[in-house]
Amino acid sequence: MAICLLAPVAPALAAEGTVPGLITGDHRLIRGFVEDGGIVQKGWLEVAAAYAGEEKGRDLSGSITIAFRFGRDVEAGLVAGLLSRQREAGATLFGAEIPDSLDGTGFSDAMIYGKYRVIRSPFELAVGAGAILPLAQEESGRGPGVVQYRTFAGARKKFSRATLVGSVGAAFRDDSRSSGKAEGRTSLLAALGVLVPIRSTWTFVGEIDHESTPFGRRMPDGRVLAGLDWRPMANFGVRGALGTALTRSAPDRLAIASLFFHF
Numbered sequence: 001m002a003i004c005l006l007a008p009v010a011p012a013l014a015a016e017g018t019v020p021g022l023i024t025g026d027h028r029l030i031r032g033f034v035e036d037g038g039i040v041q042k043g044w045l046e047v048a049a050a051y052a053g054e055e056k057g058r059d060l061s062g063s064i065t066i067a068f069r070f071g072r073d074v075e076a077g078l079v080a081g082l083l084s085r086q087r088e089a090g091a092t093l094f095g096a097e098i099p100d101s102l103d104g105t106g107f108s109d110a111m112i113y114g115k116y117r118v119i120r121s122p123f124e125l126a127v128g129a130g131a132i133l134p135l136a137q138e139e140s141g142r143g144p145g146v147v148q149y150r151t152f153a154g155a156r157k158k159f160s161r162a163t164l165v166g167s168v169g170a171a172f173r174d175d176s177r178s179s180g181k182a183e184g185r186t187s188l189l190a191a192l193g194v195l196v197p198i199r200s201t202w203t204f205v206g207e208i209d210h211e212s213t214p215f216g217r218r219m220p221d222g223r224v225l226a227g228l229d230w231r232p233m234a235n236f237g238v239r240g241a242l243g244t245a246l247t248r249s250a251p252d253r254l255a256i257a258s259l260f261f262h263f
Contacts (some may be wrong), residue, residue: 018241023040024041025041025124026040026262027163029195029205030239032167033067033079033187034113034130034244035093035152035169036156037152037165037166039075041075043067044065047258047260050254050257054252056088057091059084059085060083063081063082065077065079073112076112079108079111083136084105090192092219104142108136110135112135114128125156128152129150130149130198132148144237148172149171149173154166159200166193182215184214185214190210193205202228204226204227205229205262208246209222210247220249226243227239227240227242238257240256243255244253
């Protein structure tokens with residue numbers, strides 16, 4: 001979710017599997033994987049399951065994240081998956097109250113992104129952009145039915161005992177086509193995280209992220225997450241985290257678990 005200061009690429013690749021506790025671009029934030037200023041050393045494949053619960057419903061999702069590095073400083077990837085969503089009548093989705101309850105499963109919206117690392121030392125800085133594609137049917141309540149765009153800048157700095165990660169950005173979209181057809185807004189994005197090696201194969205991951213109102217009015221989304229990254233083998237690992245809401249409109253119960261492979 002980090003820096004190989006002043007080191008060439010080939011030694012960094014070798015070090016990833018041979019130096020216990022080393023934090024590289026293959027250690028990333030969980031929710032903030034895309035905006036994280038790190039670049040994968042070669043390739044990344046992650047399969048995740050997530051739960052988000054609130055007073056009037058819950059989401060169960062499964063997703064796959066694929067990322068590749070091109071050349072020295074370019075990363076591109078895809079995040080896609082399935083979503084099972086339940087909501088009671090009167091719940092708010094995409095800035096508007098839904099008139100009827102919903103309960104369905106299908107494709108969630110997918111994101112494609114790319115980023116370029118503009119600074120490698122003494123800290124990493126990457127800038128990028130992405131598009132969220134409306135694969136979910138707009139009447140299903142699993143997506144707003146419009147393409148959403150985002151731009152971001154992510155930075156990370158390694159210290160002796162921890163790596164700090166932060167990002168800022170903006171997201172743009174048209175008015176929602178789902179129930180209520182709420183006004184689409186330009187929202188601001190911000191995230192802050194920390195990666196702390198606690199054993200040779202264990203890393204603590206903590207992150208806070210916030211998005212100002214994306215649809216309608218007064219609906220910011222802020223969340224905090226804390227978890228662990230376990231790597232029993234050089235190229236394979238398990239990640240998990242629990243979280244809660246920082247704002248009233250965010251889910252108040254969060255859980256994520258994943259398996260990943262990097263090479």
